[in-house]
Amino acid sequence: MTEKAEFRSGMVALVGRPNVGKSTLMNAVLGEKVSIVSRRPQTTRHRLLGVHTTGDHQMVFVDTPGIHQSKKKINQYMVQAALSALEGVDAVVFVVEALKWTEGDAAILERLGEVGTPVIAVVNKVDRVSPREKLLPYLEELQGRFPFAALVPLSAEKGDNLDSLLGELEVRLPEGPPLFPEDQITDRSLRFLCAELIREQVFHQLGEEVPYATEVQVEHFQEEEGLVRINANILVEREGQKAIVLGRQGRRIKAIGTQARLAIEHLLEARVHLELFVRVREGWTGDDRALRELGYEG
Ligand SMILES: Nc1nc2c(ncn2[C@@H]2O[C@H](COP(=O)(O)OP(=O)(O)O)[C@@H](O)[C@H]2O)c(=O)[nH]1
Ligand SMILES: [Mg+2]
Structure with missing residues (x-):
């Protein structure tokens, strides 16, 4: 037996x-x-x-x-x-x-x-x-x-x-009950995952130092019937970086938005309306307070 x-x-x-x-x-x-x-x-x-x-x-x-x-x-x-x-x-x-x-x-x-x-x-x-x-x-x-x-x-x-x-x-795990509900796949919110998918596009589409000076914050996340509306800020450290993220005639931000929207739609399995804004927050990568506000605790 x-x-x-x-x-x-x-x-x-x-x-x-x-x-x-x-x-x-x-x-x-x-x-x-x-x-x-x-x-x-x-x-x-x-x-x-x-x-x-x-x-x-x-x-x-x-x-x-x-x-x-x-x-x-x-x-x-x-x-x-x-x-x-x-x-x-x-x-x-x-x-x-x-x-x-x-x-x-x-x-x-x-x-x-x-x-x-x-x-x-x-x-x-x-x-x-x-x-x-x-x-x-x-x-x-x-x-x-x-x-x-x-x-x-x-x-x-x-x-x-x-x-x-x-x-x-x-074989190295101890015996014991699950730590999370079985349908949960991460500890992070959908809002966080969406912000990350936008940041991923910044990494994919922009060279040099800009991705390292960039943070994404989802300001507004609303589920309606069959549609999710998301407004997000892309924060950069300087005006020059803002111009790069926007691109000529806004083409870069548009491409970032399109690709990020597709990735988010895949994640949420829903139609998504995504609006992106680029804002300058000077020196946020070196500023303790800014880092804390943006979720970098520790
Ligand atoms: N050829 C190949 N590339 C991989 C493999 N795993 C990851 N990569 C690539 O390595 C790069 C870094 O991957 P990432 O997961 O971000 O690395 P992390 O910084 O350690 O989290 C990406 O371009 C991946 O596509 C693999 O098994 N084979
Ligand atoms: Mg990694």
Whole structure:
């Protein structure tokens, strides 16, 4: 006779240097875009939860901004948010990029030595490695750097080998009831997710420093029958940046609005009317009060 296994639930922190694919990995596991992604580092600014529930377990992933060195206040906030995610979790997933090892990776691994929880190394972006045998010496080296509980090569983008990771994580979760209702996929509000989808377009469509000087606030969010009306402010630090976000004859802001609206419609499964305004808030990335007002606590 087999006994039915007890339900397991727990928290899993995703850490790694910027741009290794932490947010892509979380979205891939959830099958839903909860955390925004871009080709550029430091896209994720806040720690946010992604909840993955099946019939026998609930894993609560903590996506974090990448850990890196910086003097800028907003960057220090992000590093703090990432490090605090290590507290009280049941497992840590340390994400690196296949065939790459940098000082940034090494610095984070040093910090992980202090946490008592099992650390699983995910070697992401293996879709870029061909032939696959090239990965073997890299995996061996990685194994020598830290007593990892497991090593999982995968591709977050292609969805390859995610099951191995889930299997490694599941056995490390304690038995216990779910921490969140089973239909909940994140701790963040729809308003927050919509603001993030707009910010993602700023990252996709504008180069240089502008995305790093940008914040998005949803001012108005109203659901009507079959339609959601959203007004949002795009905050920048200087007039010159405002001109860039607007673009010639307002073309850039229009394109940002169109793409963001499509992404939001996909998320909300509803028609969306989106209005964007660009405003200047001088020096907000270096100002404690402004940061607090904009939701950067810590
Ligand atoms: N080729 C490839 N690219 C990936 C993979 N996972 C993530 N990326 C890309 O890496 C970049 C950074 O991803 P993101 O999830 O924002 O990284 P994060 O900063 O660690 O959260 C994005 O351009 C992703 O599309 C993968 O498995 N394969
Ligand atoms: Mg991220």
